[in-house]
Amino acid sequence: MIEVDNILNILKQTKKAIAENNPLELKRLSNQTIHSASTNQDQENISIAVTIYSLGKIYQREHYKKLEGWENFNRLINNSLNLAIKYLEKGDLENYKKNFALIGKAINKISGKLKNFISDVFEKARINKASKIHEHGISLGKTAKLLGVTLYDLATYTGTSGVSDMPLNKTIDIKQRIKFAEEIFS
Amino acid sequence: MTKAILFDASTLISFSMNGILYILEELKKSFNGKFIITKEVKYETIDRPLKIKRFKLEALKLNELLKKGVLEMPSIFNINEEEISKRTQKILDIANSMYQGKSGDIHLLDLGEASCLELSKMLNDKKIPNVIATDERTTRMLAEKPENLKKLLQKKLHSKISYDKEKAKHFKPIKIIRSTEIAYVAYKKGLTKLKGKQSLDALLFALKFKGCSISHEEIEEIEKLG
Numbered sequence: 001m002i003e004v005d006n007i008l009n010i011l012k013q014t015k016k017a018i019a020e021n022n023p024l025e026l027k028r029l030s031n032q033t034i035h036s037a038s039t040n041q042d043q044e045n046i047s048i049a050v051t052i053y054s055l056g057k058i059y060q061r062e063h064y065k066k067l068e069g070w071e072n073f074n075r076l077i078n079n080s081l082n083l084a085i086k087y088l089e090k091g092d093l094e095n096y097k098k099n100f101a102l103i104g105k106a107i108n109k110i111s112g113k114l115k116n117f118i119s120d121v122f123e124k125a126r127i128n129k130a131s132k133i134h135e136h137g138i139s140l141g142k143t144a145k146l147l148g149v150t151l152y153d154l155a156t157y158t159g160t161s162g163v164s165d166m167p168l169n170k171t172i173d174i175k176q177r178i179k180f181a182e183e184i185f186s
Numbered sequence: 187m188t189k190a191i192l193f194d195a196s197t198l199i200s201f202s203m204n205g206i207l208y209i210l211e212e213l214k215k216s217f218n219g220k221f222i223i224t225k226e227v228k229y230e231t232i233d234r235p236l237k238i239k240r241f242k243l244e245a246l247k248l249n250e251l252l253k254k255g256v257l258e259m260p261s262i263f264n265i266n267e268e269e270i271s272k273r274t275q276k277i278l279d280i281a282n283s284m285y286q287g288k289s290g291d292i293h294l295l296d297l298g299e300a301s302c303l304e305l306s307k308m309l310n311d312k313k314i315p316n317v318i319a320t321d322e323r324t325t326r327m328l329a330e331k332p333e334n335l336k337k338l339l340q341k342k343l344h345s346k347i348s349y350d351k352e353k354a355k356h357f358k359p360i361k362i363i364r365s366t367e368i369a370y371v372a373y374k375k376g377l378t379k380l381k382g383k384q385s386l387d388a389l390l391f392a393l394k395f396k397g398c399s400i401s402h403e404e405i406e407e408i409e410k411l412g
Contacts, residue, residue, distance in 0.1 A: 039287050039343055136342040137335060139324035140196055140397075141230065141296030151230055152241040155199045155397035164399045168338045169323055171330035174407045181367035184189060184317050185217060185375075 003036070007048065008088045011100075014052055015081050018059060026056030034129060038136035041146055044097075046129070050147070051103050054125040058118060069110035073118070076106040131157045189219035190309055191363075193257065194302045194320035195230040196397060198223070200365040202231075202244040203396045206389070207251060209369060212377040214256045219315075221257050224301035225267050226274065228252070228259070260305055263314065270308065274301040277356065281328060284353040285336065288345050294335075299325045306360050317361040319368060323399035326364075329357040365393045366400045370408055383409065 010029055017025035030053035037045035055077065058064060065074075080102040087095040107118050130147040131154065134140055140158065144151050163169070201207050214221055223231070232249050235241035251257045260270055278300040282293040295303075302318045303325070309316040320326060327335040332354045339347045369389045372378050378385060390405045 035343060039289050039292060039345075041293055134324075137292075137294065137324060137327075137339045139295045139299050140322050141299045142293060142324075144230075145296050150235055150238060150241060151195050151199055152203065152235055152238075152244060155196070155203060156395070158399075159395040159397040163323065164394065165401045165403075166338070168334045168341075169327070169399060169401065170404070171327055171334060174404045175411075177363060177367055178370060178408065178411065180317055180361045181363045181371050184191060184219075184315065184361075184363070185213065185371045 004088060004091070006036070007044070008085065010048060011081065011085050011088065014055070015085065018055065018078070021059060023056040023060035026052050026059065030056060031132070034132045038133050038138055046146060047100070049129050050122070050125045053129060054122045057121045057125065064114060064117060067114040068112055069114045073106055073110050073114065076109055077103055080106065127153050127157055130154055131161055134158055135161065135163050188314060190222050190314055190316040191219070192222050192302045192305050192316060192318045193227065194318060194322060194325065195227050195298050196321035197319040197365045198231050198248055199244070200321050200393045200396045200398045202247055204392045207247055208379070209372045209377060210251065211256050213368065213372055220262055222260055222262070222305070223257050224260060224270060224298070224305055226298040226301040230298045263309065263312070265308060270301060270305055273308070274304045277304045280353050280356050284332070285339060285347055285349045287339070287343060287347050292339065292347070294324055294328065303329065303357060303360060317363050319363050319365065321364050321398035326362050326399065329360045329362060364400060365398045366390050366405070366408065369393060
């Protein structure tokens with residue numbers, strides 16, 4: 001079920017952060033959404049977390065703004081965001097979803113270098129958010145499925161994330177585990 | 187008596203992405219048992235990545251191990267794969283309703299991970315000694331120390347989490363090892379291509395950085411064992 005008020009609030013703050021050129025705020029909003037995404041595991045929250053994180057990365061990179069197609073891309077993002085907010089305020093979830101989805105599809109309306117850069121940002125954002133959900137305690141397999149990434153994508157990312165060094169991760173003594181291994185191979 | 191190591195996708199990926207699948211081949215030569223993957227794990231490590239250019243090579247290398255018989259399917263134990271899939275769904279339902287947050291059940295596992303847990307139980311019923319090889323943290327915590335998983339979820343989700351201790355009993359007694367313990371055994375047996383303590387350190391950290399859930403502290407402990 002969509003938490004309309006929460007999403008509306010996040011989208012309004014996203015709009016404000018874009019207008020104020022505040023990528024850090026976009027990152028914070030994305031992280032806020034990831035808590036809900038980990039618990040509810042609904043595509044709506046996941047999609048919002050990935051999109052806002054991607055927008056944070058995109059608006060942070062000043063050189064993108066000098067590339068051909070930027071103005072068109074920026075206009076599409078703002079239009080879609082405004083319409084998504086408008087429909088959500090009206091309680092029209094169908095049109096909200098359609099317009100929010102257009103943010104991700106804005107890539108298809110541009111070409112050249114900018115298109116490649118932005119596609120890459122969205123792809124990496126999915127892996128980054130998957131890694132965050134995994135940090136919340138959800139398994140790699142489940143997370144990969146939720147975000148539509150592969151376990152191979154996640155392996156390197158989680159390996160360098162520091163998750164494994166949390167004290168809670170230790171479940172049995174290492175000597176005991178070595179014993180399991182030695183016994184089975186004996 | 188035959189025995190089995192049930193490989194989860196995470197462990198195979200750690201070996202494959204480090205280019206050290208030969209360790210499994212070498213260990214298998216003197217192993218009095220089977221290295222098994224379920225069809226769900228095969229899908230995650232071979233079938234799906236075969237269609238993705240970035241990971242096609244890893245998938246092909248694992249497929250080669252399957253062709254050579256280093257990895258085998260559960261049918262080798264006369265276990266019907268449809269039966270595993272059916273029972274996997276049940277254990278998945280148990281795992282995914284074991285922890286509750288404010289919005290309800292927290293879904294933790296997916297099919298591949300659950301299929302290894304279920305197959306381990308099925309082999310236990312047949313009195314076939316087995317361990318699960320998984321580098322995946324959540325599966326290991328769920329089976330070995332579910333109370334830690336509860337604490338982790340509470341800490342990360344910033345809300346109260348409850349867990350069903352009766353359901354936790356479904357995951358006992360399951361034994362788990364990781365790619366790092368397998369590499370250690372290979373090192374002790376002299377089966378790794380590089381020799382010496384530096385190579386052990388390098389192997390363990392390489393596996394950690396490709397996703398094996400092991401801490402720096404645990405690696406140091408293994409190295410002290412020599």
